[in-house]
Amino acid sequence: xxxxxQIFIFDTTLRDGEQSPGASMTLEEKLQVAEILDDMGVDIIxxxxxxxxxxxxxxxxxxxxxxxxSVIAGxxxxxxxxxxxxxxxxxxxxxxxxxxxxxxxxxxxxxxMKKTEAQVLDIITDTVGRARNLIDxxxxxxxxxxxxxxxxxCRCVEAAIxxxxxxxxxxxTVGYATPDEYKSMFExxxxxxxxxxxxxxxxHCHNDLGLAVANSLAGVAGGARQIECTINGLxxxxxNAALEEIVMAIRTRSDVLPYSCSVEPRYLTRASKLxxxxxxxxxxxxxxxxxxxxxxxxxxIHQDGMLKNAETYEIMRPEDVGVKATSLVMGKHSGRHAFRxxxxxxxxxxxxxxxxxxxxxxxxxxxxxxxxxxxxxxxLVENEIATQGE
Ligand code: KIV
Ligand code: ZN
Numbered sequence: 550x551x552x553x554x555q556i557f558i559f560d561t562t563l564r565d566g567e568q569s570p571g572a573s574m575t576l577e578e579k580l581q582v583a584e585i586l587d588d589m590g591v592d593i594i595x596x597x598x599x600x601x602x603x604x605x606x607x608x609x610x611x612x613x614x615x616x617x618x619s620v621i622a623g624x625x626x627x628x629x630x631x632x633x634x635x636x637x638x639x640x641x642x643x644x645x646x647x648x649x650x651x652x653x654x655x656x657x658x659x660x661x662m663k664k665t666e667a668q669v670l671d672i673i674t675d676t677v678g679r680a681r682n683l684i685d686x687x688x689x690x691x692x693x694x695x696x697x698x699x700x701x702x703c704r705c706v707e708a709a710i711x712x713x714x715x716x717x718x719x720x721x722t723v724g725y726a727t728p729d730e731y732k733s734m735f736e737x738x739x740x741x742x743x744x745x746x747x748x749x750x751x752x753h754c755h756n757d758l759g760l761a762v763a764n765s766l767a768g769v770a771g772g773a774r775q776i777e778c779t780i781n782g783l784x785x786x787x788x789n790a791a792l793e794e795i796v797m798a799i800r801t802r803s804d805v806l807p808y809s810c811s812v813e814p815r816y817l818t819r820a821s822k823l824x825x826x827x828x829x830x831x832x833x834x835x836x837x838x839x840x841x842x843x844x845x846x847x848x849x850i851h852q853d854g855m856l857k858n859a860e861t862y863e864i865m866r867p868e869d870v871g872v873k874a875t876s877l878v879m880g881k882h883s884g885r886h887a888f889r890x891x892x893x894x895x896x897x898x899x900x901x902x903x904x905x906x907x908x909x910x911x912x913x914x915x916x917x918x919x920x921x922x923x924x925x926x927x928x929l930v931e932n933e934i935a936t937q938g939e
Contacts, residue, residue, distance in 0.1 A: 556799065556808045557775040559593040559751065560586050560792055562824055563608070564624055566783035567597070571829060576608050578827035582780075583612040585823060587619045589816035591792075593775070595648060598624040599638035600631040606638050613642035620644040620686065627651035627676040636683035647680040650690035650718075653697040653705050666701055673708045681713030689714035690753065695726040699737055706742045716775060717748045721764055724757025724787060728767035735771030751775035754790045756782060761790035766798060766806065780824040781832055781839065793817045793838040793870070801865055818871035838870055845876045849884025852877045856886050879926065881915035895923060897930050907933045 563579050566572060574582070579596070586594050596612040597605040613621040621642040623635035632649055639645030651662075651672055658664055664672070673689065680687045689709040694702060706717055719738065721731060731752070739745045752768035752775070754761040765776050782791035796812045821839035825832050834842045844867040846852050854861030855875060867875050877887050888908050892899065899907065907930050914929065915921050 554808045555774070556769060556810045557592040557749065557751075558590075558792065558796065558810050558812050559595065559622070559775050559777045560591045560779060561595040561753075561777050561789065562586070562779040562781075562783055562792075563612075564595040564597050565777075565785060565789050566779040566824070566828070568785050569783055569788065569828070569830065572783060574827050576604065576611065579608045580611060580615065582820075582824060582827065583616060585816060585820045586780075587616050588813075589820060590811040590813050591619050592811060593620040593622055593646065595622040595624060595777075597638075600625065600628075600634040606634060609635075609638035610641060613639045613645060617643060620646050622646040622648045622688065625649045625676075625680070627672045629676070629679060632676060632680045632683070636680070639684070644686065645684055646686040646688055646716075647684050648688040648690065648718075649676050649680050650692050651676070652692040653702060654693035655698070656696060657693050666704075670704060670708050673705055674712045677709050677712035677714050685715070687714050688716035688718055688751070690718040690720055690751075692720060693722045694719035695721040695731065695734065696723070699734065699741075702734075703738060703741050706738055706745070710742065710744050710748050715748055716751055718751035718753050718775070718777065719768075719773075720753035720777075721755060721761075722753075724755035724761065726754075726764055727760065728763045731764045732767040732771035735768050735773050739772045749774050751777060752790075753777035755785060756787040756789065759787070761788070762794045762798065765790040765795055769806075769808065780820050781828075781830065781836070783824060783828060783830060791837070793821060797838050797865060797870065800869075814869050815871045838865075843867075844872050844874075845878050847878045847880045848882040849887065852887035853884055856890055879911070879915070879921045881912060883911075883915070891923075891926060892930065895927055895930070899930065899934065903933050903937055 567574060583594055596609040599606040599609045609623045621639050623638045625631035625635035625647055627649055635647045677689050691705055735750055750773040752765045752773045754764040776795055778790040778792040778795050780792050782788040796814055799806050799808050799810055818839055821832055832839055834840050846855055851862045879891055885908055910929050
């Protein structure tokens, strides 16, 4: 695999993720999250938005001081004070980055920024240049890139690269793009902008239409080599692309996604639990990779298949993402094979007639009860044994 097939994972749980209403974290919590991100091999950690508050500044600079491996990025609007503050916050990082952004779409320029296209081009040259005077690693983002006319977006990207940006991020800020459109945007920009090969292109996708992960992978197919994402898909509104889904898609489908990334997946479950605990955002049961049910099977047909060969119904091994084992949940859809296995696990060996009686009573119970616990099955079997002895 060639060097250019390496995908850099940029985690923004502590910045975009923390922007989810109600998800704010304390300094101590942010340090814990940064530590696990660094341990798991995330390439870039966006640790916060230093100008936003003294607390954010302190968090970014503390994470910058303590982190040994990952690049630490601080976010800055296209304003001198923001850029200087971000530069100050990442100053002590082994490897620091200033990430500055400005809106480029007509709707943002007219209603939010009240600036012309020409003014925004000047702002890009000025602010990226300022950041580049402070640090070598500068990322520039075109906010609302996916609703920006391609000709103008090309001129903005060209200005940012000329001013010294080393990473160019083209976000789908409002989660509006489809995979084909997003891929095509990267292809066109990379083909049309002079010196496009001097920068690494980055995807940053919001999940308003549930397309964030698909769009991120489409952007990579279009030539992007950095993916911005968050643990559990935390982020503004419907959130960002989920890091765990991106990493496992790349690992599981290497046949059609020929890239490598340095994240070690066995940390994923632990990171998910930590982020859920500190943000107060529960993880939905059926969430891909890290949901409680991601490796649980209830249907009799699936349980039977799993007991014969796990690959019948699992495309990933639970232990690869830090889950101890597959769970076969006993419920009304379970069949004889799983019930027999459960009895063995619980230490029971009963004859065929007793087994059939116990199985019938288990099914009756499962019809009445949402959760059938091991204790319920034990009681049922004990009762069966006692009745047989009468
Ligand atoms: O969604 C977005 O456009 C952002 C930028 C600040 C990168 O989060
Ligand atoms: Zn965002």
